[in-house]
Amino acid sequence: MSSLAGQWNYFLVIALMMIGFYAVIARGNMVKKMVGLTIFQTSVFMLYISMGKVSNGTAPILTGDPQTLYANPLPHVLILTAIVVGVATTAVGYALIIRVYESYGTIEDDELIKMIEAEDAEDSEDMNGETQSA
Amino acid sequence: MSGFLVNASLISLLTLIAILALRLHRLFAVVMLSGAFSLVAATLFVVLDAVDVAFTEAAVGAGISSILALATLSLVPAEEKPHSIAFVPAFLALATALMLAVAVTDLPAFGDVNAPIHNHVAPEFIKGSAEDIGIPNVVTSVLASYRGYDTLGETVVIFTAAIAVLLVLGGYTRPHRRKIKSRKKGEDKNAG
Known part of the structure; x- marks a missing residue:
């Protein structure tokens, strides 16, 4: 059990991660989904940064003292890249939301599914009508 | 503590x-x-x-x-x-949390100096940042030099995302909407 006590930070981050995950899969509003995705994403960043932490260490900026312990710089670099890429994908997500709203007049996915199903039903009726007339 | x-x-x-x-x-x-x-x-x-x-x-x-x-x-x-609260997603989230918690118990303890992650390439980066590159900020030297291709890939992703946003929101891909609007306007004028 001593090993379990050493991982408390990871458990806290997992709890946070699951709130974001729940928001993504349970909420129908698309903006809410995007916010949930941001929370999920940031929690994953925290998990990675936690792995790079060294007890009694300092930020990876060289002090000149050979005895200094530094945090691991590699997860920091990966997460720097991931943050910027995350914002780029978020921008695409918001652009798609605006486009969906322009085409369907709603950003709630249950309403959207109904409209798309109704459209599909209309289309298949049209197809049937065309084949009969032909 | x-x-x-x-x-x-x-x-x-x-x-x-x-x-x-x-x-x-x-x-x-x-x-x-x-x-x-x-x-x-x-x-x-x-x-x-x-x-x-x-x-x-x-x-x-x-x-x-x-x-x-x-x-x-x-x-x-x-x-x-x-x-209202959606029970299936809540159950899924709880199940995922449980699986992640079990998986996390295999990780080295938080802040452990002897964890494998701290004994692979990281010490070389910290040493080389002063000797090879001469920048005190190790994150900068890894980002721009040791793993420069990652950063190049990152900029490619941002460029792609910018193109995607322009394609989705730009005028070229959505002429229908305008036609519908102008048609409606025209009808209104005719009716008036």
Whole structure:
């Protein structure tokens, strides 16, 4: 059990991660989904940064003292890249939301599914009508 | 132990913000809470010795993300339809949390100096940053030199995302909407 006590930070981050995950899969509003995705994403960043932490260490900026312990710089670099890429994908997500709203007049996915199903039903009726007339 | 208290209180604050963002129905408040979440997350990154990540998270996560979300809210309805608790997703989230918690017990302890991650290439990067590159900030030298191709890939992704946004929102791919609008206007004129 001593090993379990050493991982408390990871458990806290997992709890946070699951709130974001729940928001993504349970909420129908698309903006809410995007916010949930941001929370999920940031929690994953925290998990990675936690792995790079060294007890009694300092930020990876060289002090000149050979005895200094530094945090691991590699997860920091990966997460720097991931943050910027995350914002780029978020921008695409918001652009798609605006486009969906322009085409369907709603950003709630249950309403959207109904409209798309109704459209599909209309289309298949049209197809049937065309084949009969032909 | 003080590290535990600071981290635990910051993550509790983050959890509180996340739950509020989940429960509120006014999307303006939700978006602002998401910005606050990024800001507190940046504080946590400082506590975890990741100062460069904290800068980026505060500038990009709390700043640019919030601006993008607010710009979206100016074009779509800012109120969410009320929802009750969805049990299947809640169960899925709990099950995933359980699996992750079991998996995490295999990780080395938090802050352990002898963890494998600290004994692979990281010591060479820290040593080489002073000797080969001459920059005191190790994160910068890894980002721009040792793993420069990653950064190149990152810029390619941003470029692709910019093209995608322009294609989705630009005028070329949506002539139908305008036609419908102009047709309606024309009908109105005829009717008037």
